[in-house]
Amino acid sequence: MTVDTKAPMFERVALVGIGLIGSSLARVIRREGLAREIVVSTRRAETLARARELGLGDAYVQDAGEAVEGADLVIVSVPVGSSGDVAAAIGPHLAPGAIISDVGSVKADVVRQMGAHLPPTVHFVPAHPVAGTEHSGPDAGFAELFENRWCIVTPPAGADEGAVEKLVAFWRACGSKVETMTPEHHDMVLAITSHIPHLIAYNIVGTAADLETVTASEVIKFSAGGFRDFTRIAASDPTMWRDVFLHNKDAVLEMLGRFIEDLFVLQRAIRFGDGDTLFQHFTETRAIRRGILDIGQDTAAPDFGRGPKKS
């Protein structure tokens, strides 16, 4: 068999939602020639017009149902609280044999929400690229977003193997490394690696903003001592994050409970001057950082390499 290296993986990809993730997908699909045609769809007319100005697709359709007609791959990239509505809107219009996926940061609830509206003639393979920045919208995307980042694919029981393999190949072609797990396990892993970090970052920025004894201007000025890192995370899209917490409630509350318990141990050690407990705790956490650097999931440059460089 002759392999045509120019043949795109998909004939028509419909991207429903064109924010940071959707627009990054549009760019990498184009760059890598992964689809013959890219249909861009988003509910807000202004966002769709902006996507057109940016030249992100080949066709621009406000109605999601219309957008997915004839597509052999549909990727829904909307806040997870909207995924059920989107599935209901596109369900009747999906082509038999199409692969339907998403990029939501929550999986079990999204599987339930979307699964209820999708016909048995399509292949539903949810996924979550663990990649992002604090910026939002079609201007914020870039083709390199997924490079060297993990994408977690969570196929439902009995999913078509060919469809799963094709979606995995698609994400690898976007630059991602791919791992497969159950939606439930995904939600536990992400609760601790992403959702709780965002919650406590939002929280400390709120605490700092509400102080009477320290002014906002002082908080801003002297933020280089650690606080500024949290403000970057707390600048992420509020709608997306509201939905994450509402739709991954059980795993988030479980992990948050543990976080608070552990915090009380440190609080007590501070109150009673127990330096050994603090020192031991502060030493053990270094191994995790080393692991992250060892597998190339962060830069080893001091202070993330920002600011004046070492001479």
Next chain:
Amino acid sequence: MTVDTKAPMFERVALVGIGLIGSSLARVIRREGLAREIVVSTRRAETLARARELGLGDAYVQDAGEAVEGADLVIVSVPVGSSGDVAAAIGPHLAPGAIISDVGSVKADVVRQMGAHLPPTVHFVPAHPVAGTEHSGPDAGFAELFENRWCIVTPPAGADEGAVEKLVAFWRACGSKVETMTPEHHDMVLAITSHIPHLIAYNIVGTAADLETVTASEVIKFSAGGFRDFTRIAASDPTMWRDVFLHNKDAVLEMLGRFIEDLFVLQRAIRFGDGDTLFQHFTETRAIRRGILDIGQDTAAPDFGRGPKKS
């Protein structure tokens, strides 16, 4: 009057402690010609030998008392829990009229610890450069560390104005912006902008390491969703941070109490599905981030500019 632009600000600077901050000071003092002679002192023989290999000073003395003899500026850069001992060791050897300062992240307690051992013939002007990275030791320092960062000077009541002005001029020459405040106010400001961020970063990394349902390898792999930012902070020097929490206990417990109260509000909102509270909270925190970017205290590059660049 002819101004000799080559005349160094100080004749002899003694640096007691040669870690990240001390060694960065050595480098910037040399680069800017701020002292005719730099005496480097540290308790551990190996660290002193390393400082000598790096050529950080003009003289290398293990005994702190001996090191400060004849110095007109002494900067103590040790974990704050050791500052009293260092002051006791150097007190009898200080030259009359010398300026004694430190770089500790805690001020009120350090003022008490050191003040008790310093003779009335010297000028004690504590300071805190709000700058650092997650790395430690004499190899980690660099001359640009203080550029565009704030240094907080906390002169005691009745401090000699000339000495305060000279220390302020010194820090400006090191690249810092300088602000003056009381030790007590400093400790409140830093509790929220630095100490609590470090405590909760250490804490979440510990919580993640102790899970039964999620492996350390998964935490490491999928850390790009937010967690990895916390691991950088939690890689900071354990001795330094143990001492910070033990010696800024009251301000840390006060700020931690507020942080936990606020966290319970978010926890409750998640439990009861109160999306409006979450959304409102997540929106309000963006203003602080904008303030930090506006005054140039962080990079606006997405994701701190790390990883693959936008094309």
